[in-house]
Amino acid sequence: MRNVSSLTLVLSEKCNFSCPYCPQQKGKNTLKIGDIFDFLDLLRPRLDREVWLGFYGGEALLSWPLVKKTVAYAEKNFKNKFRFTLTTNGSLVKKEHVVFFKKHHFDLVLSYDGLAQKNRDARSLPAVEAALMNLQQHYPDGYVINSVFTPDTVPLLAASIEQMLKQGHSRLQYALDLCVPWAKKDLAVLETQLGRLANMAKKHRQKTGRMPLENFATNGRKGIFACFAGRDRLALLPDRTVWGCYLFYDLLGHDPANPDYARYCFGKLKEFIALPARALAAKAANYAELRQDYFSSEKKELCGLCDDLERCAVCPVTAALATGTLAMIPDWTCRIRRITRRATSLLNGAATRLT
Numbered sequence: 001m002r003n004v005s006s007l008t009l010v011l012s013e014k015c016n017f018s019c020p021y022c023p024q025q026k027g028k029n030t031l032k033i034g035d036i037f038d039f040l041d042l043l044r045p046r047l048d049r050e051v052w053l054g055f056y057g058g059e060a061l062l063s064w065p066l067v068k069k070t071v072a073y074a075e076k077n078f079k080n081k082f083r084f085t086l087t088t089n090g091s092l093v094k095k096e097h098v099v100f101f102k103k104h105h106f107d108l109v110l111s112y113d114g115l116a117q118k119n120r121d122a123r124s125l126p127a128v129e130a131a132l133m134n135l136q137q138h139y140p141d142g143y144v145i146n147s148v149f150t151p152d153t154v155p156l157l158a159a160s161i162e163q164m165l166k167q168g169h170s171r172l173q174y175a176l177d178l179c180v181p182w183a184k185k186d187l188a189v190l191e192t193q194l195g196r197l198a199n200m201a202k203k204h205r206q207k208t209g210r211m212p213l214e215n216f217a218t219n220g221r222k223g224i225f226a227c228f229a230g231r232d233r234l235a236l237l238p239d240r241t242v243w244g245c246y247l248f249y250d251l252l253g254h255d256p257a258n259p260d261y262a263r264y265c266f267g268k269l270k271e272f273i274a275l276p277a278r279a280l281a282a283k284a285a286n287y288a289e290l291r292q293d294y295f296s297s298e299k300k301e302l303c304g305l306c307d308d309l310e311r312c313a314v315c316p317v318t319a320a321l322a323t324g325t326l327a328m329i330p331d332w333t334c335r336i337r338r339i340t341r342r343a344t345s346l347l348n349g350a351a352t353r354l355t
Contacts, residue, residue, distance in 0.1 A: 002231050002232040002284075003046055003047065003048040003232065004043055004046050004047055004048060004051060004232055004233060004234060005048040005050070005051055005052065005232045005233065006051065006052045006054070006228075006232065006233035006234075007039075007040075007043070007051060007052070007053050007054065007233065007234055007235070007236075008054045008056055008233070008234070008235040008236070008245070008246050009031065009036060009039075009053070009054065009055055009056065009066075009070065009235075009236050010031075010056045010057065010058070010235060010236065010237045010238055010246050010249070011030065011031050011055060011056065011057055011058065011060055011062075011063035011066050011067070011238065012029065012030040012031065012057055012058040012059075012060075012062055012063045012238050013025065013026055013027035013028065013029045013030070013057075013058050013238050014026065014027075014028070014030070014057070014058045014059065014062050014063075015057055015058040015059045015062070015089075016059055016062065016089070016091060016092070017059065017089050017091070017120070017121050017124065018121070019089075019120050019121070019148075020119075020120070020150070021148055021150055021177040021179065021180075023179060023247075023250045023251075023321050024058070024250055025250075025254060026058070027238070029237075029238035029239045030063060030066075030238055031063070031066060031236065031238055031240070033066060033069050033070070035236065035240055035269055036066065036069075036070050036073075036236070037073055038269060038273065039236050039242075039269060040073070040074065040077075040078070041077075042272075042273050043234070044078070047078075047081060048232070050081070050082075050083060051081055051082050051083070052082070052083050052084075052085055053070075053074065053082040053083070053084055053085070054084075054085045054086070054087070055067050055070070055084070055085070055086040055087070056086075056087050056246060057087070057088075058238075059088065059089055059091075059092065060086050060087060060088055061088050061092040061093065061097065062092070064097070067086065068100070071084060071104055075104075083105070083107065084104055084105070084106045084107070085106060085107045085108070085109065086101070086106055086108055086109070087109040087111065087146075088108070088109070088110055088111065089110075089111050089112075089121075089124070089128070090110045090111065090112055090124075090127070090128040090131040090132065091121075091124045091127045091128055091131070092127075093110075093131035093134065093135070094131075094134075095134060095138070098134050098135055098138050098139050099138070101139060101142055101143075102138065102139045102142060105142075106142060107142065107143075107144070108135070108139075108142055108143040108144070109143070109144055109146055110128075110131070110132065110135070110143050110144070110145050110146070111145075111146050111147075111148070112128055112132065112145050112146075112147060113147045113148055113149070113153070113160065114147050114156065114159075114160025114161065114163060114164055115156040115159055115160045115163065116147070116148075116149060116150075116153035116156045116160060119152065119153050132145070132167075132169070136167075136168060136169065140170065141170075141171075143171065144171040144172065144173060144214065145164060145169055145171065145172050145173070146173050146174075146175060147160055147161070147164075147172070147173070147174045147175070148174075148175045148176070148177060149174060149175070149176055149177070150176075150177040150180065151177075151180065151181075151182050151183065151186040154176070154186060154189050154190050154193060155189055155193065157174060157190075157193040157194075157197065158193045158194075158196035158197045158200065161174065161197055161200065161212075161213065162200055165200070165204060165212055170210065170212060171212070171214065172212055172213050172214070173213060173214040173215055174197075174213070174215060176190075176336060178318050178319070178321075178322060178330075178332075178333050178336065179318065179321040179322045180322070181322075181330070181332055182332035182335070182336060183332075187332065187335050187336065187339065190336065190339055191339045191342070191343075194339060194340060194342075194343035194346075195343060195346060197213065197343065198216070198343045198344070198346040198347040199346070201213050201216050201347055202347050215340070216343075216344055216347050222310035222311055223310055224291060224292050224293050224309060224310060225291070225292040225312065225313035225314070226288075226290065226291045226292070227245075227287065227290035227291070227315070227316055229243075229244030229245035229247075229248065229287050229290070230243070230244025230245070230264065230266075230283060230284050230286070230287030230288075231244070231284050231287055231288055233245060234266075235248075235249070236269065237249045237253065239253070239268075240268050240269045240270075241253065241265055241266070241267065241268055241269075242265070242266040242267065242268075242269060242272040243264060243265055243266065244264060244266075244283075244284075244287045245317070247315065247317040247318070248264050248265075248317055250317070250321070251317050251320055251321060251326070252264060252265070253265075260326060263283075263286050264283070264286060264287065266280070266283055290316045290326075290327060292304075292309060292312060292313060292314065293309060294327065295314065295316065295319070295327040295328070295329055296327070296328055296329070297328070297329050297330075297331060297334060298323055298328060298329070298330055298331060299331070303329070308337070308338065308341075311341060312337050314329050314333055314337065318333075319333060
């Protein structure tokens, strides 16, 4: 196992939203502060020079005392080791949180779906928009807005991003719900929306010198994607199990009888602490097999034989949440990846329409 560069603490299974695209199951499990301290202390010899420490939920701000105590412990006992990030739906963000985020240099991810937010939780709109205004005024460079679109809401994608740009939000990214089928008509709408988005981003970059959409901030390099979960990153879940990435828990954590559970779970925290080096390396080796050239489509076509191999990256767990098989990619995901690459090409002035 490599030195660890990213840790995720999934603080609780509790959430005040019920987003239709979220794969997480709600529950009552919550981490204890002692578990977090033990997890960090155990990994001390394996920590990289700089480590991202992420707070996640459920809704992370429902466990606010855990966030504050963890940051205090990390800064006292791991001098300048961690960079903090937190993901929130924004509905509970108050000024005290923003002050804390700014003081400790958090990189905040705020989940807000723009014009599609009403499809997600209409009651939350006033609170989330107030939080965005607060962040914009007091911590403008400390947050990124992540907007998720489904086949039903994708017609709102470009207009949502345009509205947020007009409101002055400078760091934006979109995500697509790939766990559900995208029909041909949905893909056609997506292509139109991304075309509008690419033109919008290009004009914004020409005017301001900044790329507002992180999806388009690509360096153009090619290579074979490999999942780094379980190799240089780990996650501690509310039931005190340890995984290479919290998404593996969403896929397998509620089904211990699944053979892949034993393959990818490092065990409960106490078991993880006592895990021999050879067993730890064996688990990490299982994760190391999750490479794009080892993946396949639902049609049993190997990704390693695809012409787009070095320009494609698909999360193996996200694919499995759709197909039921780890690293088996649904056809609509392949189509979406090609459409997004075309949009990036359009941004750089060299696109042809996808057929």
